[in-house]
Amino acid sequence: MKLMLRVAPGIVRKPLIASVILETGALINIERASIDAVSGEIVLDVSDDKCRQVKDAFERRGVDVVLLEIPVMRNDEECVHCGACIAICPTGTFRFDNWKVVTDPGKCIQCGACVTACPHRALQLVLR
Amino acid sequence: MEAEKSLSEINERIRDGSVRVVTAEEMPSIVEELGPGGAVREVDVVTTGTFGAMCSSGVFLNLGHSDPPIKISRAWLNRVEAYGGVAAVDLFLGATQPSEDKGIEYGGAHVIEDLVSGRAVDVMGEGVGTDCYPRLEIETTLHLEDLNQALMVNPRNAYQRYNAATNSSDRTLHTYMGTLLPRFGNVHYSGAGVLNPISNDPGFEYIGTGVRIFLGGAQGYIVGPGTQHSPESGFATLMVAGDLKRMSSEFLRAATFTRYGPTLYVGVGVPIPILNERLALSTAVRDRDITVPIVDYGVQRRDRPVLRSVSYAELRSGFVEINGKEVPTASLSSFHMARRVAGTLKEWIERGEFLLTEQAEPLPRSGVSRPMKQTKELPYVGDVMNRDVVTVGENISVPEAARVIVGSRFDHLPVVSDEGKLMGIITTWDISKAVANGNISRVSEIMTRRVYSATPDEPIELAARTMDIHSISALPVVDKDNRVIGMITSNDLSRLFAGRRPR
Numbered sequence: 001m002k003l004m005l006r007v008a009p010g011i012v013r014k015p016l017i018a019s020v021i022l023e024t025g026a027l028i029n030i031e032r033a034s035i036d037a038v039s040g041e042i043v044l045d046v047s048d049d050k051c052r053q054v055k056d057a058f059e060r061r062g063v064d065v066v067l068l069e070i071p072v073m074r075n076d077e078e079c080v081h082c083g084a085c086i087a088i089c090p091t092g093t094f095r096f097d098n099w100k101v102v103t104d105p106g107k108c109i110q111c112g113a114c115v116t117a118c119p120h121r122a123l124q125l126v127l128r
Numbered sequence: 129m130e131a132e133k134s135l136s137e138i139n140e141r142i143r144d145g146s147v148r149v150v151t152a153e154e155m156p157s158i159v160e161e162l163g164p165g166g167a168v169r170e171v172d173v174v175t176t177g178t179f180g181a182m183c184s185s186g187v188f189l190n191l192g193h194s195d196p197p198i199k200i201s202r203a204w205l206n207r208v209e210a211y212g213g214v215a216a217v218d219l220f221l222g223a224t225q226p227s228e229d230k231g232i233e234y235g236g237a238h239v240i241e242d243l244v245s246g247r248a249v250d251v252m253g254e255g256v257g258t259d260c261y262p263r264l265e266i267e268t269t270l271h272l273e274d275l276n277q278a279l280m281v282n283p284r285n286a287y288q289r290y291n292a293a294t295n296s297s298d299r300t301l302h303t304y305m306g307t308l309l310p311r312f313g314n315v316h317y318s319g320a321g322v323l324n325p326i327s328n329d330p331g332f333e334y335i336g337t338g339v340r341i342f343l344g345g346a347q348g349y350i351v352g353p354g355t356q357h358s359p360e361s362g363f364a365t366l367m368v369a370g371d372l373k374r375m376s377s378e379f380l381r382a383a384t385f386t387r388y389g390p391t392l393y394v395g396v397g398v399p400i401p402i403l404n405e406r407l408a409l410s411t412a413v414r415d416r417d418i419t420v421p422i423v424d425y426g427v428q429r430r431d432r433p434v435l436r437s438v439s440y441a442e443l444r445s446g447f448v449e450i451n452g453k454e455v456p457t458a459s460l461s462s463f464h465m466a467r468r469v470a471g472t473l474k475e476w477i478e479r480g481e482f483l484l485t486e487q488a489e490p491l492p493r494s495g496v497s498r499p500m501k502q503t504k505e506l507p508y509v510g511d512v513m514n515r516d517v518v519t520v521g522e523n524i525s526v527p528e529a530a531r532v533i534v535g536s537r538f539d540h541l542p543v544v545s546d547e548g549k550l551m552g553i554i555t556t557w558d559i560s561k562a563v564a565n566g567n568i569s570r571v572s573e574i575m576t577r578r579v580y581s582a583t584p585d586e587p588i589e590l591a592a593r594t595m596d597i598h599s600i601s602a603l604p605v606v607d608k609d610n611r612v613i614g615m616i617t618s619n620d621l622s623r624l625f626a627g628r629r630p631r
Contacts, residue, residue: 080179080381080393080462084306087314087458096446099463117307119181119383119391119460121233 001051006064007040020057026050031109043109071108071126078122085114131168132404138172139483149173149477151470152323159412164405173477174411176325177397177469180318180461184284185392186222187372190276199261200253205239223392235390237382243272245377278372284354286396288326288364289420292317297426302387306460308425312450315457320466321415321440325398326364328411334400336487342397342473343368345376358497397469401484415440428590509591510584513605513614519544522572529571530559540602543575548611552577581606592621
């Protein structure tokens, strides 16, 4: 399961991920992170069984946590199943099934590459 | 004796409901099983289809006359300019024309989709004012039904096959072949392979002027060869026409390629009557039989390097190999929709709603598309560059570099290896910064290692674009061994343009 963390100013310099790993013992993959001097946006991948525990641990530290259940939305009226989203996705969220594009939202890290690559403007990130 | 039948026999079967139609996807296994003769006896019509971005598309619109009348010279539909130089109230709206208010996110293709979807379109026109057409301006709102005629006339559709695209350069490219990731990150292709209309009749045994086809969800016609028709190189095209009022937004879809612009996805399908064994064999073509070059769009020239040849079967497998690396592939045209086109055309024929027409003449079987004859060339980098470029080695100190740069004409100092190969670049700003920070050691510590460069055989427009994209003011010019042989600066380019201006 993927989690999106929004780290507010004031705590962004703290070793939040390290301390959550030590506390929960969860194996965490950082899928995407953009952190500057004042705030941060981080996407983590955590196994389903530790997900709740990790989410709580971050929230106790003042981090805003969103479960990315359906991170990318597709407008089925606009999608023509061309496939322009498939090869540019870094995590393989899209694939053809009998030449229709199917999505595996669990893989999406909200990078937005597909949104600009879709010629029919059929894709949208939920949290943007 | 070879099996044969006539077009009128086939049309008779369409009328009485006994016609046997298959799609081009089903045909190869039928020919394999029954042989070409058996296939001629078994199958009457093979339907093809393709659905992809077809930039060279547009519509002729007749608005009807206003009172007082106007001879429109310039016109806009939803702020997208249409060509007004055809009589008084005939306009041609091209699919790729961007809007003046929303930029490339909305263009001619979107106006066409709006019209087909029954939405209102705002029309603005300017006239010149004549005794017969006194009016100077017009503004109105029209629906598709308000137009006298809306005729889709697409100069170049349904390419026989299309080059696959990849990108060797180190930046992401945004092209009409979609987003091409750096360093061969992906391969994009277009076309329906086994279902491609012309791939199923590459000898134009049936395909020709006057042939009735599926166009945008309605019946249309092949006008003749499309522009850039290049049958000798296997890139034949069709010019097609049809009545927009009968078309459907399912098969005409506006799109925008990011940082390229608007385009129209068009559904085109051609029925191919199985009149003889030659047509049975040509419609038995499979994805693996149709090959295309993989072209490197990282080289921004007309003649882009070809990396290898690849079949549609490989492209559609999801991966192709380039330089020993598995590269993911993806399509820009929709095979799902191509199947919908071929399937719909098949249903029309089976239901007796679509009769096949005789070709008035086949498409030309010879000829290739030639490059533009350019009579006024911009010079090449090699013609404009400064050859007296000064370079330094990696190991000199920052103060030494400062002395060299003060003595030279340039603000940029290429740093080279012992063999003269480009390793980095330092600017007067880098030196000032190093001095300000008290860092006055080796130039190798302060130089920029990711250097953009130009080659002498590249047109100056490309060097200018490189400087523009990366906001830099000079490029070292290197030979094919990456040895520095000159320097080109934005000053050289501005001088060139100032000199070209009429005085």
